[in-house]
Amino acid sequence: xxxxxxxxGGGELGPLELATDGNMRIRGGVGGIRFQLEELMAGVxxxxxxxxxxxxxxxxxxxxxxxxxxxxxxxxxxxxxxxxAVGEGGQSVRAVREDLQHLSDQVRASHGDYERAEALSAAGxxxxxxxxxxxxxxxxxxxxxxxxxxxxxxxLALPVSIGLLTTIAKEDLARxxxxxxxxxxxxxxxxxxxxxxxxxxxxxxxxxxxxAVEELTRDVDVDTSxxxxxxxxxxxxxxxxxxxxxxxxxxxxxxxxxxxxxxTQPTDPPGGVNPLDKAGIVEALGYGSEQLNAAVxxxxxxxxxxxxxxxxxxxxxxxxxxxxxLSSDKAFLAEFDLKYVLTAGSPVGGITPAAGITSLHLExxxxxxxxxxxxxxxxTRDRVTVTLTDRVVTPDGKDPGLGPGHNLENYEEGARxxxxxxxxxxxxxxxxxxxxxxxxxxxxxxxxxVHREPQVTTARQPGSPSSGAARWVAx
Numbered sequence: 001x002x003x004x005x006x007x008x009g010g011g012e013l014g015p016l017e018l019a020t021d022g023n024m025r026i027r028g029g030v031g032g033i034r035f036q037l038e039e040l041m042a043g044v045x046x047x048x049x050x051x052x053x054x055x056x057x058x059x060x061x062x063x064x065x066x067x068x069x070x071x072x073x074x075x076x077x078x079x080x081x082x083x084x085a086v087g088e089g090g091q092s093v094r095a096v097r098e099d100l101q102h103l104s105d106q107v108r109a110s111h112g113d114y115e116r117a118e119a120l121s122a123a124g125x126x127x128x129x130x131x132x133x134x135x136x137x138x139x140x141x142x143x144x145x146x147x148x149x150x151x152x153x154x155x156l157a158l159p160v161s162i163g164l165l166t167t168i169a170k171e172d173l174a175r176x177x178x179x180x181x182x183x184x185x186x187x188x189x190x191x192x193x194x195x196x197x198x199x200x201x202x203x204x205x206x207x208x209x210x211x212a213v214e215e216l217t218r219d220v221d222v223d224t225s226x227x228x229x230x231x232x233x234x235x236x237x238x239x240x241x242x243x244x245x246x247x248x249x250x251x252x253x254x255x256x257x258x259x260x261x262x263x264t265q266p267t268d269p270p271g272g273v274n275p276l277d278k279a280g281i282v283e284a285l286g287y288g289s290e291q292l293n294a295a296v297x298x299x300x301x302x303x304x305x306x307x308x309x310x311x312x313x314x315x316x317x318x319x320x321x322x323x324x325x326l327s328s329d330k331a332f333l334a335e336f337d338l339k340y341v342l343t344a345g346s347p348v349g350g351i352t353p354a355a356g357i358t359s360l361h362l363e364x365x366x367x368x369x370x371x372x373x374x375x376x377x378x379x380t381r382d383r384v385t386v387t388l389t390d391r392v393v394t395p396d397g398k399d400p401g402l403g404p405g406h407n408l409e410n411y412e413e414g415a416r417x418x419x420x421x422x423x424x425x426x427x428x429x430x431x432x433x434x435x436x437x438x439x440x441x442x443x444x445x446x447x448x449x450v451h452r453e454p455q456v457t458t459a460r461q462p463g464s465p466s467s468g469a470a471r472w473v474a475x
């Protein structure tokens with residue numbers, strides 16, 4: 001990146017490092033590189049205006065100097081000295097103007113460097129989120145935890161990630177991937193690949209309509225901190241399969257609603273009536289959660305939400321991808337004012353929220369799931385990614401699930417650290433959440449059973465392209 005500093009400014013600027021706070025690496029927000037460059041570009045406009053004003057002053061000084069030239073042979077105090085003083089003043093003005101213009105040019109060059117890097121990233125030629133520093137630890141991750149890290153999944157293992165995420169039968173996955181490669185399709189992100197798999201080879205994974213039916217409403221005490229919201233999500237996840245929750249709170253006499261979506265709930269085979277099973281990952285990453293979003297909209301209305309009410313969405317793992325997809329769903333945003341999204345351990349890099357929606361993404365260095373979509377989260381003013389870097393292990397005798405880094409209790413602990421942090425990006429980000437939900441207290445929680453429409457498939461025909469499709473019946 002190009003570097004510059006004004007004359008006497010104290011030396012060149014060094015590369016911007018990710019902010020750190022204890023075991024957290026912080027990317028994005030008001031301390032992130034993109035926002036700082038945006039601020040610098042606003043400053044460039046001001047510098048250009050000042051340079052234009054100085055250019056006008058420089059012309060005026062030059063004209064005065066020209067008018068003084070006939071007096072250069074007069075006595076020195078009234079002639080030459082005045083001419084020299086005005087000339088030196090003009091040179092000083094020119095030096096300051098040139099400094100400002102040079103600094104402006106260098107900031108523009110820096111901005112151009114960043115935009116080119118972003119363009120390469122969007123085209124698939126990207127480094128992992130934290131560079132290649134994960135490679136020395138990859139052996140440790142695989143031998144001690146048996147799972148790759150986030151960056152390893154993001155950079156190296158897209159087909160493996162898709163297989164782990166969805167548990168597609170190995171022979172079906174290998175056949176579909178071979179067909180993709182034979183067709184010359186570039187596979188840099190999971191979402192488009194998953195969609196093509198569902199459309200062309202595994203129709204049982206395609207989304208189907210989802211309904212939401214109210215099950216239980218009760219008064220609750222609501223902790224509206226990030227950790228409190230994740231604790232509520234963990235409680236919901238433990239309560240049963242196929243359930244989401246809508247919590248209503250009041251803040252300053254205004255209603256606000258929290259949508260909580262739990263993580264993946266495996267069923268055998270995937271693609272049954274629970275929309276949060278592993279086929280739900282295909283909907284979340286490949287289809288923008290179009291069916292589940294409609295069910296969330298219905299659940300909010302049933303819970304008493306009205307058009308224009310403020311909403312906070314919270315999700316873990318697959319649920320975080322569904323929650324984040326609300327931020328780009330035009331139909332949902334036309335109905336409700338989504339203000340904030342909180343995700344934990346979720347692959348959400350490929351989702352671009354609408355302007356003005358704030359989000360906080362908690363990820364763990366050892367958690368491969370957030371990297372499984374193959375796309376790092378964007379660095380913007382309204383979007384902050386916190387990577388937890390503490391070493392975690394699965395206790396003896398406990399099911400490792402998707403690996404020790406994917407543990408929701410670890411993310412709760414990380415969320416508490418976020419609330420305690422004085423990092424400017426985190427302070428500004430969590431202030432938005434507090435502004436919507438207030439300090440917490442009494443609320444009303446309504447749980448909804450979400451149900452995917454059953455699918456009926458025909459028996460397998462000879463020469464069928466997918467052996468997996470033939471095993472599906474009404475479910």
